[in-house]
Amino acid sequence: MERLRTLIRLKEKMLLALLILLTVATNAQRPNIVLIISDDHAFQAISAYGNKQIRTPGIDRLAKEGALFNNAYVTNSLCGPSRASILTGTYSHVNGFKDNVNFNFNFNQGSFAKVLQGAGYQTAWIGKMHLGDSIPQGLDYYSILPGQGQYYNPDFIQTGNKTRRYNGYVTDVITDVAEDWLEHRDASRPFCLVIGHKATHRTWMPAPEDLGRYDNINFPLPEDFYDDYSTRKAAAVQDMTIAKTMRMAHDLKIYETGDSLAIEASVKRMTPAQKQKWVAYYAKVKADLDARAPKGKALTEWKFQRYMKDYLATAASLDRNISKTLDFLDQHGLSKNTLVIYMSDQGFYMGEHGWFDKRFMYEESFRTPMVMRYPGVIKPGRVINDYVMNIDLAPTFIEMAGTRIPERMQGRSFLPLLENKKYVSRKALYYHYYENGEHSVSPHFGVKTKRYKLIRFYNKVNSWELFDLLQDPHELKNIYDAPAMAPVVTALKKELLEQIRQYKDVEAEAIFNQ
Structure with missing residues (x-):
């Protein structure tokens, strides 16, 4: 016995x-998963996407060693709502986070972080999250910026809701904290790490070593910089122009003598050494402006040049730190079994239509940069032209982990596309923007196909817009009322209604039927 x-x-x-x-x-x-999300980084500002005036070797390296996505899009071109869609794999009307003003993200709902955590992954989010003030769920560790965060000497809210201030520049600090977490994780388990960078969000504050990096470059005006918005009612009433909306002190750091510098909280938190370098640099910028004394269009174009120089100098640290993250993975033997994705939360206007910011369904903000490396799966140097959306990331991660994709998720896994297996690409893209206030951009929803884009604006402006993207890639001429386009309008409205119903957007359907 x-x-x-x-x-x-x-x-x-x-x-x-x-x-x-x-x-x-x-x-x-x-596989391990590293998702790097920047804020407001335009694909036009990346050399891998064709910018010939600057170099972005970190992002370009990911594209060279993996794949570049030419047609990655977002569901709602706004910081918080985009992250909510990435995390949950759902549209804003499903996850409940429609805009940054009136909503707070509900972490009780499902997310890829929760699914992966339940499947044995270690999960972490470091840097910018921007989903309100609720305590994150589904994460073994978090160290996140409160709200938008600060570029210099930033505060972080860490696991257990403890606040810690770090000395240094935010992009560097985020990378260092991420590397520290990677070094001390449980090496026997796979991990999913989200690195959320603050750059390149307004106001654009370069790292000390990048001040003046692009001062010797004169950037060409976009073809449509002086767009008159003559056929687009919603574009005509927006308030996001470089000419009128961009503020001299807050955005362009043209500080007058007296108290104007003191009110900039982002400058006040600098160390004496940081502030000395900062003030000295922008004093030279102001001296240049005073010497030129431009007026009218000359002043607008001066503002454009300063915007470009500050924005791209801010992006330089972002790219440098992406390189640093890739080097860390290589040096620690993690690269071979790690998917690395870089993307922005949405696109951004670099002077197109005379604008900065995002929000509109027009291409510059609807489309987002996305590159990824997955050794042994993605052939290096691959260019992917299939339509993918930010809601597709969550189901892709979950399928990679060998776990069941929740039915609630509205995105589609594109893992078969990466593996060169049978994959049916999207034929149309659905978009819905809700915020009714900031920059006077009217809420709208619409559908994009390979050739056409149909948009329905409501609330602030009630109108329809139709663009032939083949004939009018800059979306300058609204042809919705052209008699010859009546059959196209009918077909696209049918497609739009199918998309609305597919994604169960009840609010949009009610407006569509008005």
Whole structure:
């Protein structure tokens, strides 16, 4: 009898050991995931996407060693709502986070972080999250910026809701905290790490070493810089122009003598050494402006040049730190089994239509940069032209982890596309922007196909817009009322209604039927 018990105990130990070995083997096979999200970084500001005046070697490296997505889009071109869609794999009307003013993200709902955590992944979010003030769920560790965060000497809210201030420039600090987490994680388990960078959000504040980086470059005006918005009612009433909306002190750091510098909280938090370098640099900028004394269009174009120089100098640190993250993964033997994605939360206007900011369904803000590296799966140097959306990331991560994709998720896994397996690409893209106030951009929804884009504006402005993207890639001429386009309008309205119903956007359907 005792011998039998001994044999049973021995078998139990062997089974337990086998289970442990299988778990370790499974964990070793499942890929790690590093998702790097920037804020307001335009694809036009990346050399891999064709910008020939600057270099972005970190982002370009990901494209060279992996894939560049030419047609990645967002569901709602706004910081918080975009992150909510990425996290949940759902549109704003489903996840409940429609805009940054009136909503707070509900972490009780499902997310890819929760699914991966439940599947044995270690999960972490470091940097900018911008989903309100609720305590994050689904994360083993978090160290996030409060709200928009600060560029210099930033505060972080860490696991347990403790606040810590770091000395240094925010992009560098985020990368350092991420590397520290990677070094101290449980190496026997796969991980999913989101690195959320503040750059390149307004106001654009370069790192000390990047001040003046692009001062010797004269950037060409976009073709449509002096757009008159003559056929687009919503574009005509917006308040996001470089000419009228961009503020001399707050945005362009043209500080007058007296108290104007003191009111800039972002400058006040600098160390004496940081502030000395900052003030000295922008004093030279102001001296240049005073010497030129431009008026009218000349002043607008001077503002454009300063915007470009500050924005791109801010992006320089972002790219440098992406390189640093890739180097860390390489040096620690993590690259071979790690998917690395870089993307922005949405696109951004770099003077197109005379604008900065985002929000509109026009291409510059609707479309977002996205590059990714996945050794052994993605062939280096691949260019992917299929339509993908930010809601597709969550189901893709979950399928990679070998876990069931929740039915609630509205995105589609594009893992088969990466693996060169059978994949049916989207034929149309649906978009819905809600915020009714900031920059006077009217709420709107619409559909994009390969050739056409149909948009329905409501609330502030009630109108329809139709663009032939083949003939009018800059979306300058609204042809909705052209008699010859009546059949196209009919077909696109049918497609739009199908998309609305597919994604169960009840609010949009009610407006559509008005």
